[in-house]
Structure formats: structure tokens, C-alpha cells
Amino acid sequence: MLDVKIYNSPVKPTWCPGCGDYGILNAVKAALAQLEILPHEVAIFTGIGCGSKLPDYMTVTAFTTIHGRPIPVATGAKLANPKMHILVVAGDGDTYGIGANHFIQALRRNPDITLIVENNMVYGLTKGQYAPTSQKGMVTSTTPEGAIEVALNPLAMAITGGATFVARGFSGDPKHLAWLIAEAIKHKGFSLVDVLQPCVVYNKVQTYDFYRERVYKLEEEGWDPADRKAAWEKAHEWGDRIPIGIFYRVEGEPTYEDQVPALREGALTTQPVGLDPQAFEALLNEFA
Amino acid sequence: MAESTVNNMTIRLAGEAGQGVDTGGAGFAKALANAGLWVFTTSEFMSRIRGGLNFYQIRVADHPLYSHVEPVNLLLAFTEEAVSEYAGTVVPGGGVIYDQGLKVREEMVARNGVQAFPMPLVKIAQEVGGNRIMMNTAALGAAAGVVELPFEFIAEIIQRNFRRKGDAVAEANLKVAEAGYRYAREHYAAGFPWKLQPRKTSRPRLMMTGNQAIGLGALAAGCRFISAYPMTPASSIMEWIAAHGARYKVVVKQTEDEIAAITMAIGAAFMGARAMTATSGGGFSLMVEALGLAGMAEIPVVVVESQRPGPSTGMPTKTEQGDLLFVLHASQGEFPRIVLAPGTIEQCFWTMVRAFNLAEKYQCPVIVLTDNYMAFQARTVLRQDFDYTKVEIDRGALLTKEELEQMEGPYLRYKITESGISPRALPGHPKAVFQACSDEHDEYGHFEDEDAENRVKMQSKRMRKLRTALAEIRPPEVYGPEDPEVTFLTWGTTYGPVREAVDILNSQGVRARMLHFVDIWPFPVDAVLPLLERSGRLVAVENNGTGQFAHLLRAMTGREVDDRILRFDGRPLSPDYILRKFEEARIHA
Ligand SMILES: Cc1ncc(C[n+]2csc(CCOP(=O)(O)OP(=O)(O)O)c2C)c(N)n1
Numbered sequence: 001m002l003d004v005k006i007y008n009s010p011v012k013p014t015w016c017p018g019c020g021d022y023g024i025l026n027a028v029k030a031a032l033a034q035l036e037i038l039p040h041e042v043a044i045f046t047g048i049g050c051g052s053k054l055p056d057y058m059t060v061t062a063f064t065t066i067h068g069r070p071i072p073v074a075t076g077a078k079l080a081n082p083k084m085h086i087l088v089v090a091g092d093g094d095t096y097g098i099g100a101n102h103f104i105q106a107l108r109r110n111p112d113i114t115l116i117v118e119n120n121m122v123y124g125l126t127k128g129q130y131a132p133t134s135q136k137g138m139v140t141s142t143t144p145e146g147a148i149e150v151a152l153n154p155l156a157m158a159i160t161g162g163a164t165f166v167a168r169g170f171s172g173d174p175k176h177l178a179w180l181i182a183e184a185i186k187h188k189g190f191s192l193v194d195v196l197q198p199c200v201v202y203n204k205v206q207t208y209d210f211y212r213e214r215v216y217k218l219e220e221e222g223w224d225p226a227d228r229k230a231a232w233e234k235a236h237e238w239g240d241r242i243p244i245g246i247f248y249r250v251e252g253e254p255t256y257e258d259q260v261p262a263l264r265e266g267a268l269t270t271q272p273v274g275l276d277p278q279a280f281e282a283l284l285n286e287f288a
Numbered sequence: 289m290a291e292s293t294v295n296n297m298t299i300r301l302a303g304e305a306g307q308g309v310d311t312g313g314a315g316f317a318k319a320l321a322n323a324g325l326w327v328f329t330t331s332e333f334m335s336r337i338r339g340g341l342n343f344y345q346i347r348v349a350d351h352p353l354y355s356h357v358e359p360v361n362l363l364l365a366f367t368e369e370a371v372s373e374y375a376g377t378v379v380p381g382g383g384v385i386y387d388q389g390l391k392v393r394e395e396m397v398a399r400n401g402v403q404a405f406p407m408p409l410v411k412i413a414q415e416v417g418g419n420r421i422m423m424n425t426a427a428l429g430a431a432a433g434v435v436e437l438p439f440e441f442i443a444e445i446i447q448r449n450f451r452r453k454g455d456a457v458a459e460a461n462l463k464v465a466e467a468g469y470r471y472a473r474e475h476y477a478a479g480f481p482w483k484l485q486p487r488k489t490s491r492p493r494l495m496m497t498g499n500q501a502i503g504l505g506a507l508a509a510g511c512r513f514i515s516a517y518p519m520t521p522a523s524s525i526m527e528w529i530a531a532h533g534a535r536y537k538v539v540v541k542q543t544e545d546e547i548a549a550i551t552m553a554i555g556a557a558f559m560g561a562r563a564m565t566a567t568s569g570g571g572f573s574l575m576v577e578a579l580g581l582a583g584m585a586e587i588p589v590v591v592v593e594s595q596r597p598g599p600s601t602g603m604p605t606k607t608e609q610g611d612l613l614f615v616l617h618a619s620q621g622e623f624p625r626i627v628l629a630p631g632t633i634e635q636c637f638w639t640m641v642r643a644f645n646l647a648e649k650y651q652c653p654v655i656v657l658t659d660n661y662m663a664f665q666a667r668t669v670l671r672q673d674f675d676y677t678k679v680e681i682d683r684g685a686l687l688t689k690e691e692l693e694q695m696e697g698p699y700l701r702y703k704i705t706e707s708g709i710s711p712r713a714l715p716g717h718p719k720a721v722f723q724a725c726s727d728e729h730d731e732y733g734h735f736e737d738e739d740a741e742n743r744v745k746m747q748s749k750r751m752r753k754l755r756t757a758l759a760e761i762r763p764p765e766v767y768g769p770e771d772p773e774v775t776f777l778t779w780g781t782t783y784g785p786v787r788e789a790v791d792i793l794n795s796q797g798v799r800a801r802m803l804h805f806v807d808i809w810p811f812p813v814d815a816v817l818p819l820l821e822r823s824g825r826l827v828a829v830e831n832n833g834t835g836q837f838a839h840l841l842r843a844m845t846g847r848e849v850d851d852r853i854l855r856f857d858g859r860p861l862s863p864d865y866i867l868r869k870f871e872e873a874r875i876h877a
């Protein structure tokens with residue numbers, strides 16, 4: 001167990017007081033400390049949004065990319081250097097809206113990447129428009145009469161799409177969340193931790209109290225995460241009771257990078273740049 | 289002066305997609321190259337998988353060729369439409385080979401002194417080979433017969449191409465080709481003036497396409513990662529590299545879209561792999577936001593933009609140079625980028641090597657601009673022009689493990705320096721903990737998107753890299769006499785057509801000169817200004833409708849061109865086209 005202080009940053013968070021992102025930040029640090037992953041052994045990729053500022057408040061290798069694109073950037077990074085631990089931390093708009101196609105593709109590719117979604121069911125940074133995960137009827141600045149679409153169900157999508165680890169946490173319970181994130185990082189393959197994250201400014205429905213009254217822990221009810229079909233059904237439970245914990249987990253599926261022939265001899269980044277002259281002549285011979 | 293009729297001609301194969309126009313043409317071109325001749329091929333394909341009308345055109349000579357030309361000496365027409373569409377491109381005295389069974393009126397072919405060469409090609413295929421599908425083999429044999437190329441060169445290429453399909457297939461094709469050859473030689477060779485004779489070659493030659501040269505250059509430069517989304521005419525770059533990926537340890541990732549294509553390459557480059565993507569204008573449009581990410585976060589990424597006529601889907605299988613100003617300005621804000629536009633197969637190779645070096649030295653996106661014409665053209669080139677000992681890998685200011693270990697204090701990824709270049713560290717080292725950031729940031733990489741002073745410092749630092757890079761930006765190639773009366777200003781893939789037009793004009797006593805740009809941005813102003821003073825009449829020659837490079841020249845030097853020779857009908861510029869337009873302008877002037 002490392003001291004979480006090694007991840008501290010001189011930068012003070014700009015999040016609103018009480019924002020659910022604080023709990024996620026603490027949980028990420030705690031999970032890394034627990035797994036004894038040093039700041040240079042992990043790279044955190046984010047998009048743009050309130051939650052995407054998370055690594056700025058840490059000392060860790062990080063890349064703040066653009067809105068919606070942290071997943072492909074992280075995938076490229078993983079393929080270049082599979083030895084690094086790779087985390088993606090991004091908002092629900094980032095992941096399930098503008099970047100949704102990348103999310104779907106990552107599910108079936110199964111790179112060894114952990115995706116943590118700060119799901120506040122609203123667009124925080126742009127001041128309160130509705131998000132793909134906003135519940136039907138949610139009133140926001142762009143849906144004054146209530147959102148018309150049905151909310152996107154990320155967990156069911158992930159299970160359907162081929163994810164090998166699917167979990168949900170609650171930022172109001174950072175200890176439990178840290179455990180989930182650690183399990184996700186330990187999992188070899190693509191892991192999703194969707195986090196219920198209250199936005200205290202723009203989401204007046206899904207508040208801390210709303211969740212505290214409803215969430216329960218799957219592992220406390222003897223949930224078996226090996227059953228994919230049951231997990232998919234469980235992913236639809238949303239009402240008086242809201243499950244958190246590991247919905248689905250399957251071990252032993254090959255990762256994308258494990259199956260790339262070019263990576264058989266290790267990370268691209270540790271190999272010399274350029275060709276062996278004989279290999280080059282062999283290439284020229286193809287044109288002779 | 290009558291032009292030589294030995295080793296100086298153009299052969300066009302034309303027919304429907306699926307009739308082997310492309311493979312047959314490529315095989316024939318290879319046979320000519322093996323005979324020691326210089327070859328330049330172009331093709332025009334319709335955007336469909338079956339049917340339509342396509343052609344593959346082979347120009348052949350005793351000397352190196354840089355361009356195609358429009359007049360055809362021998363047309364191999366596989367369909368009636370191929371005859372009616374293209375008989376008009378054949379010069380007087382030239383010939384059209386076609387199957388007797390096609391409904392072709394001979395008078396129509398013979399209209400302009402063109403000779404009709406009807407032959408029992410299908411019959412030969414059926415009777416000698418047992419399958420009418422070998423009709424194109426019979427036609428290729430016939431073409432060789434008419435030009436009296438020794439049959440051994442055709443035999444060799446048939447053996448090579450059909451070996452995979454088994455001895456029986458190769459044997460049958462060989463017999464069909466030979467029958468076609470004999471028939472044509474007996475009936476038509478005597479009346480056909482153009483002949484091809486093998487030549488001894490002293491220096492080994494290669495034959496490759498533009499896209500192959502780009503792939504080869506990328507591998508030579510140590511590219512280890514390509515992520516791309518298929519789009520004509522760029523797709524065959526990814527396909528060629530994919531075919532070599534396992535052996536040369538290149539990760540090849542076909543992505544869900546072009547946004548993922550460029551962002552994955554950016555992720556791989558961030559980690560330290562030499563990474564690229566390749567696309568056409570439509571895909572590049574999707575990459576635009578991420579191009580700025582590479583600019584802001586200072587990630588070395590190489591983007592090949594192989595142009596085709598737009599706007600929008602445009603003409604997917606045709607050519608144009610319509611994206612120059614777009615790639616120069618794409619993405620919001622101001623950031624350094626380098627734009628290179630190779631003009632020959634050799635330049636495609638060397639430009640890729642330079643692109644990867646420049647990207648890492650200046651930690652910015654490098655755009656390599658080509659087009660359909662370059663992508664699909666094939667040329668014989670000298671093997672010695674691809675000398676690997678001349679390939680230099682320069683990764684720029686990249687901190688070694690030792691340097692990182694000895695470093696005092698924290699590593700500053702975006703350290704402010706005189707050159708604008710902040711030494712780069714690759715993630716994974718205990719000292720290399722930093723944040724790459726798309727928001728304005730401080731030297732460490734932390735968000736600093738409010739402070740005015742920091743903004744000016746960081747933006748100036750980034751932009752200084754362009755000034756630094758300018759020192760190794762190459763001036764345009766000057767081709768032609770010292771005191772020109774006319775200078776053709778051109779860039780990228782028009783190199784060959786303009787160079788040959790210049791040669792022809794000089795042989796006619798017109799002192800014409802070419803200024804050809806590969807390095808376009810940062811613009812080499814200081815090198816260009818003196819050249820403009822002695823230009824004579826300055827004529828922009830571009831494969832687009834507005835003269836985009838002429839705009840750039842005016843913006844950068846204040847010099848307005850005197851005239852423009854432009855083409856935007858989807859077809860490449862050719863020496864003939866340039867000379868025609870030049871004549872018209874002279875008449876009107
Ligand atoms: C291409 C692009 N479109 C729009 C934006 C503006 N924008 C920034 S963050 C954001 C949405 C943020 O929502 P979410 O991803 O849920 O993050 P949150 O702020 O809620 O944590 C938008 C639309 C942008 N930065 N880039």
C-alpha cells in the first residue's frame with residue numbers, strides 16, 4: 001500500500017463545493033495506492049468536462065484530450081506501450097454522447113483499459129444541458145419541457161457490447177468506489193466503472209440523498225457476476241432500489257493487444273526506430 | 289522533326305471493371321520494365337466494382353518518364369463502349385485492338401486515320417485456353433505482337449502472375465497469349481509504326497506506385513503505428529503497410545472513423561511510437577479538431593492527405609489538388625504545422641522519412657499532401673534512389689533515460705525555450721510524469737486557461753517552433769534555364785507534367801522554367817523572393833479551379849501571378865494540356 005499523498009498535486013480543484021467528482025478523485029488515488037501503482041506506471045486520459053479535469057488534481061502521467069475522444073487516444077497509447085496501466089476518466093456526455101461510437105468499439109475490442117465515467121446525467125461544464133443519460137422528462141436549459149428521449153443505459157450497453165468487466169459505483173461512497181476501481185484495474189481486459197456522481201448545481205433530481213435512499217451493494221446480496229444474462233437484466237433495475245457493485249465479470253478473454261502480431265516482441269516504444277538494412281532491401285526486392 | 293517510333297509510345301487498356309484492365313495493365317507494364325524500358329502508368333477507374341468503363345495507360349520510353357501524356361498509340365478495347373469512348377484519343381496511324389465479336393463499325397475507328405485491328409480474341413481464349421475469360425490474356429499477347437516485343441517478356445510475366453493459380457492455369461494463359469501474339473504479328477504488325485525493343489539496363493530499376501512509396505517511406509522511417517479508415521485514394525497505404533505489419537512490427541488499426549484514426553495515432557505518438565494516419569479530404573475533415581490537439585499538446589503525428597475532387601463526396605476515383613488551403617488552415621486557433629507535397633515517387637518515399645523526423649523534431653503535426661494521380665501512378669525508378677544508408681532517423685530533443693535520471697527538479701514538458709522546442713520525455717520513466725493538455729497550460733502541463741501572461745508565453749513558444757523549423761525547410765526545385773521568359777509555378781503531384789511541358793517548350797526555343805514546391809509550410813519566403821525577381825511571366829499551374837498556391841504566394845510574397853493554368857475536371861494535368869492552355873493564353877495575350 002502506497003501513501004496516497006504521492007499522487008497529490010499543487011493544483012486546487014475548481015469543482016463546486018460538494019461536487020461528486022471529489023469522491024471519484026479520492027477513490028482513484030486510493031485504488032492506485034492500494035495496487036501500488038506509481039505515478040509513472042499509469043497514464044490517465046480524459047476528455048473535456050468538469051470531471052475530465054481530474055488528473056490535473058493529481059501527480060500522474062496524463063493526457064487531457066478533446067471532448068469525446070479519450071478512448072481512442074488511450075487505445076493508441078495502450079497499443080504503443082501495453083506495459084503502462086491505462087485509465088480513461090470522462091463525463092457521461094463525453095463517453096455516451098459525443099464519444100459513444102468509440103465507447104461501443106472499445107467494448108468489443110477489449111483492450112486492457114479501465115474506463116471510469118463520471119455520470120452526473122447532465123452536462124456540467126457547459127452549464128446544465130441534458131445528457132444522454134438524463135432521465136426522460138428531465139428539465140434542463142435545452143429541454144425546458146422535459147427530455148423526450150429515453151435515457152441511455154450504459155451498463156446494459158456495455159454487457160451487450162462485449163465488455164468483460166462492468167460495474168457501477170457511487171461517488172458518495174468513495175471507499176466502495178476505490179475497491180471497484182481497484183478490481184477494474186486488476187481485471188485484464190476492458191473494464192467499465194460507471195459512477196453515479198451528483199452534480200450539486202445542475203442536477204436537482206439525482207442528488208446525494210436520492211442515491212443514499214436507493215443504492216444497495218450487489219456483493220452484499222450474494223450477486224454472482226459470472227452470469228451475463230442475469231447481469232444484463234440487473235442493469236435495468238432503476239427505481240426504488242439502485243444496485244452498485246460488479247454486475248458482470250469474465251476473466252481470461254484475450255485482450256486486443258495480446259492478439260496483435262506486431263506486439264509479440266513487446267512494446268513498440270522500447271524497440272529501436274528504423275529498419276534493419278537487410279529488411280529494407282527485402283522490401284525493395286518486392287518492387288524489382 | 290518526326291518523333292521516333294521505337295520505344296516511344298502510349299498503350300491504353302480499357303474495359304469494364306472486372307475485366308482485368310488493372311491487373312492486365314500492371315502485368316504488361318511490368319513486362320516492359322523487365323525489357324529494360326522506362327515506364328509510367330496512370331489509370332482511371334469508376335467508382336464501382338463491376339461494369340462501367342475503366343482504363344489503364346502505359347507510357348513507355350528509352351529515357352526516364354515523369355508524366356503520362358494524353359495521345360494514345362495503341363488502344364486495347366475490351367468492350368464496345370471502350371472503342372467508342374476512346375478511339376478519339378488514338379493518334380493517326382495508331383491502332384485499336386478489339387475482339388471481332390464486338391459490335392464495332394470499322395469506319396468509326398478508322399475515321400481519323402486510326403487503324404482497326406479486329407481479332408478473334410474470344411475465340412482464341414476459348415479454343416486455345418478453354419475459357420473465354422482469358423480474352424484479356426489474348427489481347428495482351430496481341431498488343432505485344434503488334435509492337436513486336438519479343439514474346440519471352442510476356443511469357444515471363446504470365447508465369448510469374450499465374451504461378452499462384454497452378455501450372456495448368458499458367459500454361460493455358462501462356463498458350464492463349466502466344467496465339468494472340470502470333471495472330472497480331474502476322475496480320476497487323478507490318479502496318480503499325482510503333483515498336484518496342486528490349487534494352488540492356490546497367491542500373492537496377494524498381495517499379496512502384498505513389499502509395500507504395502509512401503508506405504515504404506513510412507516503414508523506412510520507423511513508423512510503428514498506423515490507424516486509418518478506408519477512403520479512396522488513401523486506402524492502399526494502410527493496406528500495403530498492413531500486408532507488412534506482422535513482419536515489420538507495425539501496429540495497423542482500422543478504426544471506426546477518421547476521428548478515431550487520428551486520435552489513436554496521437555495516443556501512440558504520445559507514448560513514443562512513430563505514428564501516422566492516411567485519408568482523403570472527407571476523412572481529413574473529420575480529423576480537423578484532433579489536428580489542433582496535436583498542435584496544442586505538441587504531439588508528433590504524420591497525416592497523409594491524398595486528395596480527390598470535392599466538395600463533399602465529390603468524385604471519389606478522380607484527382608484534384610483542391611485541399612491545399614484547407615490543410616494549411618484546418619482547425620481553430622493558430623499552431624505550428626508542417627505541410628509537404630511530394631511530386632514524384634522518389635519524393636513520396638523521402639518525404640515520408642522527413643515527415644517523421646520533422647514531426648518529432650518540432651513536435652507538431654506534419655501533413656503530407658498527395659492525390660489520386662500520385663496514389664495510383666506507377667513508375668520505373670532507379671533502385672539507387674532508395675538508398676537506405678541515406679535514411680537518417682532524427683528524433684529531435686528526446687530525453688534519454690540517463691538525462692532524465694540526472695535531471696534536477698521536476699520535468700517540465702512544455703518548458704519555455706528560445707527555439708520553442710521543449711525536450712520531450714516518453715511516459716513510463718519515473719521522472720517523465722507530466723500532463724499533455726489540450727487546454728492552454730503551464731510548463732508542467734497543468735491547466736492555465738485564464739492567465740493572459742502565461743497564454744502569451746506559451747502561444748509564442750509554440751509558434752517559435754515554426755520559425756526554428758524554417759531553417760530546414762527546402763526551397764522550391766528550379767528546373768530550366770537561368771533567364772526564363774516564363775516560369776511555371778507549381779507544387780506537389782504536378783511535378784512530372786510541368787517538368788515535361790518545360791522540356792518541350794525549351795526544345796521549341798521557349799525559355800521556360802519550373803519552380804516546384806514540396807515544402808509548402810512554413811513557407812520558404814526568403815528562398816522564393818529572389819527567384820520571383822527573375823521569373824519572366826509567372827504562370828501558376830495547379831490541378832484545381834482557383835489557383836490555391838497562387839493565393840498563398842500572393843499572401844506570403846505580395847507577388848501576383850500573371851496567369852493560371854488550372855484543371856478541375858477530375859483529370860490530372862498533362863504536358864499536352866499545359867501546352868494547349870499555354871498556347872491559348874499566348875494567343876489571347
Ligand atoms: C467538440 C466539442 N463540442 C462541445 C464542447 C463543449 N463541451 C465541453 S464539456 C461538454 C459536455 C460536458 O458534459 P460531460 O461530458 O457529461 O462532463 P461534465 O461536465 O458533466 O463532467 C461540452 C458540450 C467541446 N469542448 N468540444
Ligand code: SF4
Pocket residue numbers: 014015016018019020021050051120124125198199200201202
Ligand atoms: S457543475 Fe456539477 S459537475 Fe461541474 S463541478 Fe459543479 S457540481 Fe461538479
Ligand SMILES: [Mg+2]
Pocket residue numbers: 049091092093118119120121122123124131
Ligand atoms: Mg456529465
